Amino acid sequence: MEIKQVILKNIGLFENLEILLAPTPENPSNITVFVGNNGAGKTSILTALATSLSWFVARLGSAQGSGNSISEDAILNSANFASLQIRIDDSYGGALDPSNSSKRNEFEWTLTKTRKGRKAQYNSHLNDCSRLANGYRESLSHDDQTSLPLIAFYPVERVVLDIPLKIRTKHSFLQLDGYDNSFSHGVDFRRFFEWFREREDTENESGISEEVLNQVKPLLETNQEAWKQLEQLSDSAKDRQLTAVRRAIRRFMPDMDNLRVRRKPRLYMAIDKNGEALNVAQLSQGEKSLMALVGDIARRLAMLNPALENPLEGDGIVLIDEVDLHLHPSWQRSLCDRLMETFPNCQFVLTTHSPLVISDCQNLLVYTLNNGELKRENSQYGQDANTVLLEVMNTSFRNEKIEIEINDLLDAIQDMRLREAKELLAKLTAKLPDQHIELLKAKLLLRKQELRHAKD
Ligand SMILES: Nc1ncnc2c1ncn2[C@@H]1O[C@H](COP(=O)(O)OP(=O)(O)OP(=O)(O)O)[C@@H](O)[C@H]1O
Numbered sequence: 001m002e003i004k005q006v007i008l009k010n011i012g013l014f015e016n017l018e019i020l021l022a023p024t025p026e027n028p029s030n031i032t033v034f035v036g037n038n039g040a041g042k043t044s045i046l047t048a049l050a051t052s053l054s055w056f057v058a059r060l061g062s063a064q065g066s067g068n069s070i071s072e073d074a075i076l077n078s079a080n081f082a083s084l085q086i087r088i089d090d091s092y093g094g095a096l097d098p099s100n101s102s103k104r105n106e107f108e109w110t111l112t113k114t115r116k117g118r119k120a121q122y123n124s125h126l127n128d129c130s131r132l133a134n135g136y137r138e139s140l141s142h143d144d145q146t147s148l149p150l151i152a153f154y155p156v157e158r159v160v161l162d163i164p165l166k167i168r169t170k171h172s173f174l175q176l177d178g179y180d181n182s183f184s185h186g187v188d189f190r191r192f193f194e195w196f197r198e199r200e201d202t203e204n205e206s207g208i209s210e211e212v213l214n215q216v217k218p219l220l221e222t223n224q225e226a227w228k229q230l231e232q233l234s235d236s237a238k239d240r241q242l243t244a245v246r247r248a249i250r251r252f253m254p255d256m257d258n259l260r261v262r263r264k265p266r267l268y269m270a271i272d273k274n275g276e277a278l279n280v281a282q283l284s285q286g287e288k289s290l291m292a293l294v295g296d297i298a299r300r301l302a303m304l305n306p307a308l309e310n311p312l313e314g315d316g317i318v319l320i321d322e323v324d325l326h327l328h329p330s331w332q333r334s335l336c337d338r339l340m341e342t343f344p345n346c347q348f349v350l351t352t353h354s355p356l357v358i359s360d361c362q363n364l365l366v367y368t369l370n371n372g373e374l375k376r377e378n379s380q381y382g383q384d385a386n387t388v389l390l391e392v393m394n395t396s397f398r399n400e401k402i403e404i405e406i407n408d409l410l411d412a413i414q415d416m417r418l419r420e421a422k423e424l425l426a427k428l429t430a431k432l433p434d435q436h437i438e439l440l441k442a443k444l445l446l447r448k449q450e451l452r453h454a455k456d
């Protein structure tokens, strides 16, 4: 499932905004990124997409299900109504409806909202949304192993991580629970933990526990063949869904391995970091939030694709606000590539404030937002962070006061005002670090000009 286009009318600060999402012929990746100043409207766009998609999820649950409505606050202040039109491509749902052979894979629905106390001018049209959801429901009725598309929205508030110590109720998870809280809470560690524990219990019942393996290992040191067979046996009993989650986390964080639930001395979630066992609660905020995000996407994919050998190849749409939140620049750099590699069939719509997120991945579709206008940017692939800051994010990459002083210095050197240049250089040398690259360059230039002056 893929969003092709969305049209926002009177939503947030946008009067009329048409957005095409990747993959497009020019940007064949599955990632679209929005950048823009604070208040440029990035979150409004993601929330609008989530609102539209929530209707599909609701109608998948039941034919008359209702998703989220456009909130009154989201209607452009000077307008009385707002509408959201979304165009979706889905080969799966469409193929189930032979009566619609002309636009088999296309689904388009419109959600509207009229301000309280005003006359409604426009109605919502959700027939296609129902048609798409019906297709999946019908298929589920015949085959309960049908794959469902992941739909998830991770708002900025996802940083609130709650790792519970106790789990009061133990409940079993159904396939449709892959959508639980997928719009409101974002990452929910409690659910993740509950689900992980339940799967692990079943895994342990049918397989060989890690403790037993560790105990047996020294005994079989002289019999490698038997050890190999035992390992294979243990691997084949591993839960496919848990394996998917563990694999996704390892791809993003190669230092981390073997996520598991520990039952003694009390219940907690453990992970090995560079070989050392740690309680997940001990990890840093950045580590926790990346792990929770990746783990949550993988968990939902695993739940929604019960028949897939590799659930990470499941299909879906993932919206992440401020994807760089808490992440070190080196993680920001590799983020988009890793998302694409780990979840190859998911479409991502992201927002960011980081130049590194958009300069390190090929074929991204990058939009900048400025005063309600949307602009598609040329590829920033391979561009250095300074250029991206300057050209895409409209920010100078150095402190502006220092920038002006350095420019004055360079002008003075260029115009042979050597005494003034020396004074400026002395002033800047006192303020800036010894190895400041622009100062080193200026010193060399000044020396050259002095020599030339002496010659003349
Ligand atoms: N109903 C409305 N009518 C007019 N303008 C609105 C309305 N609702 C929000 N806005 C404007 O839209 C902006 C909010 O946009 P949004 O939260 O999407 O920004 P953002 O790009 O996500 O910013 P940040 O980077 O700070 O998260 C506000 O600054 C506000 O000026």
Ligand SMILES: [Mg+2]
Pocket: 042, 043, 044, 321
């Ligand atoms: Mg925002």
